[in-house]
Amino acid sequence: MVTVRIPTPLRPLTGGKGEVETQAGDIVSMIESLNGQFPGLKDRVCDEKGEIRRFVNIYLNEEDIRFMKGKDTPLKAGDVVSIVPAIAGGAPAGRQLGPA
Amino acid sequence: MTAAKIKGLICRECGKEYPPVSLHVCEMCFGPLEVKYDYEAIKRSISRKKIEAGPKSLWRYVDLLPIQGEPTVGLYAGFTPLIHARNLGDELGLDKLYIKNDTVNHPTLSFKDRVVSVALTRARELGYDTVACASTGNLANSVAAHAAAAKMHCYVFIPHDLEASKVLGNLVYRPHVVEVEGNYDDVNRLCSEIAGEHKWAFVNVNIRPYYAEGSKTLAYEVVEQLGWVAPDQIVIPMASGSLLTKVWKGLKELHNLGLIDRLTTRIHGAQAEGCAPIATAYKQGRDFFKPVKPKTIAKSLAIGNPADGYYALKAAAESGGAMDDVTDEEIIEGMMLLAQTEGIFAETAGGVTIGVLKKLVKHGVLKRSDVTVALITGNGLKTQEAVVNAVGRPTRITPSLVQFEQTFNLGKHAE
Numbered sequence: 001m002v003t004v005r006i007p008t009p010l011r012p013l014t015g016g017k018g019e020v021e022t023q024a025g026d027i028v029s030m031i032e033s034l035n036g037q038f039p040g041l042k043d044r045v046c047d048e049k050g051e052i053r054r055f056v057n058i059y060l061n062e063e064d065i066r067f068m069k070g071k072d073t074p075l076k077a078g079d080v081v082s083i084v085p086a087i088a089g090g091a092p093a094g095r096q097l098g099p100a
Numbered sequence: 101m102t103a104a105k106i107k108g109l110i111c112r113e114c115g116k117e118y119p120p121v122s123l124h125v126c127e128m129c130f131g132p133l134e135v136k137y138d139y140e141a142i143k144r145s146i147s148r149k150k151i152e153a154g155p156k157s158l159w160r161y162v163d164l165l166p167i168q169g170e171p172t173v174g175l176y177a178g179f180t181p182l183i184h185a186r187n188l189g190d191e192l193g194l195d196k197l198y199i200k201n202d203t204v205n206h207p208t209l210s211f212k213d214r215v216v217s218v219a220l221t222r223a224r225e226l227g228y229d230t231v232a233c234a235s236t237g238n239l240a241n242s243v244a245a246h247a248a249a250a251k252m253h254c255y256v257f258i259p260h261d262l263e264a265s266k267v268l269g270n271l272v273y274r275p276h277v278v279e280v281e282g283n284y285d286d287v288n289r290l291c292s293e294i295a296g297e298h299k300w301a302f303v304n305v306n307i308r309p310y311y312a313e314g315s316k317t318l319a320y321e322v323v324e325q326l327g328w329v330a331p332d333q334i335v336i337p338m339a340s341g342s343l344l345t346k347v348w349k350g351l352k353e354l355h356n357l358g359l360i361d362r363l364t365t366r367i368h369g370a371q372a373e374g375c376a377p378i379a380t381a382y383k384q385g386r387d388f389f390k391p392v393k394p395k396t397i398a399k400s401l402a403i404g405n406p407a408d409g410y411y412a413l414k415a416a417a418e419s420g421g422a423m424d425d426v427t428d429e430e431i432i433e434g435m436m437l438l439a440q441t442e443g444i445f446a447e448t449a450g451g452v453t454i455g456v457l458k459k460l461v462k463h464g465v466l467k468r469s470d471v472t473v474a475l476i477t478g479n480g481l482k483t484q485e486a487v488v489n490a491v492g493r494p495t496r497i498t499p500s501l502v503q504f505e506q507t508f509n510l511g512k513h514a515e
Binding site: 043044 | 114125132388
């Protein structure tokens with residue numbers, strides 16, 4: 001099993017869960033598998049061509065997958081994958097603030 | 101110009117549109133949002149003549165800035181000197197070198213007075229009474245000063261290890277100065293969380309789409325001051341990469357609106373070796389970067405995870421520009437060279453720009469006859485620690501003519 005950390009903006013899709021488990025041999029199949037469990041997740045993480053969105057960072061055991069094999073980076077049992085939107089330092093945001 | 105020039109916000113990645121509120125991230129794809137203008141309306145209203153008749157501040161370009169009414173904050177920011185740097189040009193082998201001198205921006209001596217004037221005017225339009233920022237120093241100084249003048253509540257968040265003058269340059273305006281134990285990236289991350297909890301105008305978080313547009317005025321001014329001609333080369337310091345991205349955008353806007361006839365400017369980015377995630381990606385031919393832990397005397401550029409790094413790489417590539425970085429020693433040399441040739445005391449970021457300018461000449465990227473502009477964005481009096489051991493000491497004497505002449509080997513007492 002691979003553990004996947006889900007950022008706050010995507011938790012409405014996972015029923016509020018911040019960590020989920022899945023079986024997958026690489027990042028692409030991990031996203032497909034997650035999308036099976038939590039429909040709509042793939043659209044948020046990938047663009048219409050299936051490429052991981054530029055402002056979504058995916059880390060395998062704390063290393064950015066762009067510096068490995070990107071979405072073809074292999075996964076093995078016990079790996080921890082984090083999905084982190086690259087918004088101003090990585091903290092959750094993206095909702096409307098303020099009086100206007 | 102009517103209030104209709106802002107159409108809304110648009111995601112730079114997926115194109116999803118939003119109303120023009122305080123929002124900076126696309127809810128769908130997490131891409132950054134940008135102001136969408138009605139360029140057709142702007143084109144009908146704007147002209148060189150109208151701009152030239154405007155105020156001697158960045159507000160002469162109000163038609164291209166994201167506010168809906170009249171400016172209310174920072175009315176005297178911008179329109180800084182563009183200096184033909186003949187001495188420095190002789191030194192480096194450039195006949196047409198110009199320094200855009202934002203070390204004398206009003207009121208806090210850095211280019212941040214531009215972005216803050218726009219951000220606070222917009223924040224007021226959106227109904228905020230409290231402003232805040234995450235800063236490496238200059239931005240905090242500018243937010244604090246403008247908030248004082250605008251009678252707004254103010255919180256500034258800075259890393260714990262800033263230069264003394266940048267800390268004092270906040271405290272004097274009496275904002276809440278929050279020193280965070282961590283580097284800028286930690287401060288920024290904290291501010292994103294605070295912005296989620298408190299209804300404040302964080303100029304470089306939830307107001308960022310408006311704030312960042314203020315940087316375009318550097319491009320507009322350079323072009324107007326050169327006689328409505330875009331330079332051949334511009335060298336720009338990079339922290340988040342936003343300034344470089346917006347200068348390129350500003351030039352393209354002038355071209356698209358017909359205010360300049362041709363645009364062949366190459367945009368070059370400068371970083372410090374101890375924090376060069378964008379320049380490193382450029383050198384490796386990548387369009388993404390690896391965040392770094394900053395370690396450089398150029399603290400105003402010490403952003404290890406640059407928010408606009410991708411767009412800066414894209415702007416440099418689109419324009420045919422290059423990127424490079426310099427060591428701390430080269431930064432100090434650059435500061436001293438600029439001071440001693442042109443009489444301009446720039447902060448460490450200016451040393452970075454001059455250092456990289458020198459390298460670009462050496463590598464043949466900049467040619468002698470090119471109209472070249474270096475953006476000098478902050479004042480050296482704020483980063484005195486960097487040069488204190490390089491500038492030497494005064495010569496001390498007693499109040500005696502004899503001792504003076506002996507010491508300097510002058511007049512009757514010369515040997």
